[in-house]
Amino acid sequence: MNASAPASTPMQRLRRWRPSRRAGIVLGAIVAFLVALWLLWDWNWFKGPLERTASAATGREFRIDGDLDVDLGRTITVSADRLRLANAEWSEHPQMGTAERVEIDIAPWPLLALRLRMKELRAVRPDIRLETATAGEGGNWVFGDGESEPDTREPRWRLDRLWIEDGRLRFTDATEKTDLDITLASVAPAAGQARDAGAPVAVAGKGHWRGAAFRLEGQAASPLELADTDTPYRIEMDARAGATRASASGTLTNPFRFQTFDLRMKLSGQDLEDLYPLLGLALPPSPPYSLDGQLRRNGDLWRYEGFNGKVGDSDLSGDVQVDVSGQRPMFTAQLLSRQLDFDDLAGFLGAPPSTGADETANPRQKAESARRAASPRLLPDTPYDLSKLNAMDADVRWRAQKINAPKLPMIEDMDAHLLLQDGQLRLDPLNFGVAGGDVRSTIRMDARREPIDTRAQIAVRGLELPKLLAQAELAQGAAGRIGGDITLHGRGNSVATILASANGEVGLGMGRGRISNLIMELAGLDIAESLKFLLTQDRQVPIRCAFADFGVEDGLMTSRALAFDSTDTIIVGEGTINLKDESLDLLLRPRPKDRSILSLRSPLRVGGTFKDPSFRPDFAALGLRGAVALALGSITPPAALLATFETGPGEDSDCGGQYAR
Structure with missing residues (x-):
């Protein structure tokens, strides 16, 4: 019977098992140990x-x-x-x-x-x-000795994912006088979106860039991407340094080395000169500017490509390249202005731009313009900065297709090539289209020693008289071309001091042409003829020639030959032009060739200053002629007219020289 009883299952046997007292103690100890642990x-x-x-x-x-x-x-x-x-x-x-x-x-x-x-x-x-x-x-951020071979095995x-809450990043480069203090915070995803490994971080900070204080804000890719130094790191930043603002959008490769990047860069400010402490570029003073282009860097080569914008009231476009591999940065540029406002070039001469109602200028330039307006001097006296002229080398070509110059409408276009090497600057050429002709210049400035040694050679060719006098109604119908040569050598650190010490020659002249007879009669103070032309109709008279030849020594221009010869009048002159105190002292002697009563044969005095010239008769001579007329009139009234009767003794001047062309 027992043999036929069913066998018990393992579960039944487990239920019937009762641990011994010793086993119970061990099991309890294990449980207690686990609980205690x-x-x-x-x-x-x-x-x-x-x-x-x-x-x-x-x-x-x-x-x-x-x-x-x-x-x-x-x-x-x-x-x-x-x-x-x-x-x-x-x-x-x-x-x-x-x-x-x-x-x-x-x-x-x-x-x-x-x-x-x-x-x-x-x-x-x-x-x-x-x-x-x-x-x-x-x-x-380089750990260890920095010389071990990179581990190419799969990490x-x-x-x-990386998430930053209330972070701070500080970057210091003492050699570049750069320090940044930036706050970082991961940007929360939009509602319904999960956190992304590439979640950007909001960036805000301040500090110094090359010694200049600045502020920074924007967004950057997740700092997690900084671990891959070969993958471009995306940023969108807006930085300000004083009045200079830069907005950049693009990528940096290995950003902490700052050697490779490709950014869309908008750059604006009050003066291009302010970029010198920020970028080390010795650019001339300028009116407020705004530029937009592609900024790229590959090692020592920086490029600002395809940029366009405005500088003052001029448009400006082109390509700029800066090579910092040498002892000094090498600045290379190809620039184009379709319409150049002439006064925007004033910074090259050390003068502020115009500050009228329709002109663009920054507050500092407006203050400088007000100072110059109150000054009796005209020539720019702001000194050039020799340290800047020695801070970089340059090769710049700048063309202007059209020039806007309301006060000088005869200036038409510009072609300038600037070369700067080892502190020696050369403008070769500096050409302006003027009144249908050209003013071609070669200027050399040696800034290796103080004061700057400057040499200028200027050739004036084919300037058309009617275009030079385009705003004068009396120039209608005028004809003639003006040419000449100017050679000057001076030493000084500003335009004013260079000219004040200048030596050289100035020669200008015109060959045959035509000009208003009224102008000639007024120059000779022929009252009767002038009234006749004012009341009836002006006519044109031929010009045989005109020329002015000056020698320049220590800033003093002294006339060697000065004449204007027409069929009606010959004007001969003499005198000086002082480039040091900007004064004029010229005596012009009109000699009418026709016979006319009421013709006053007094010389004309050109005096005053460059900024406030004067043109008046020699009153002492007029007084003498008036006394003679009064004395003769007391004898016989008709005879009183004899004192103003002009016999026309003027002789034709020799016009066969170099200016008769």
């Missing part, structure tokens, strides 16, 4: 090994001054408080980075294959300091 376990026991591992990997001391904790589950969350990483030995700042708290979400299963996959890293108040060394050791760790 669970209650007493402290993850801080692992701080020491973790700190030693991180310190060995970076070559820097790494410490966790707060608690280390781990939450186990489908995702393991490791958190640590008050972390710090020591700086490079050469830095004067002890810490490279600190964080109030760091949380890392880790996928557990890759750990079985000895791989670390960090699903997300959250950093609360991280503070990172990046510095470049002054002795060429590189940056403090055994991966970080998928």
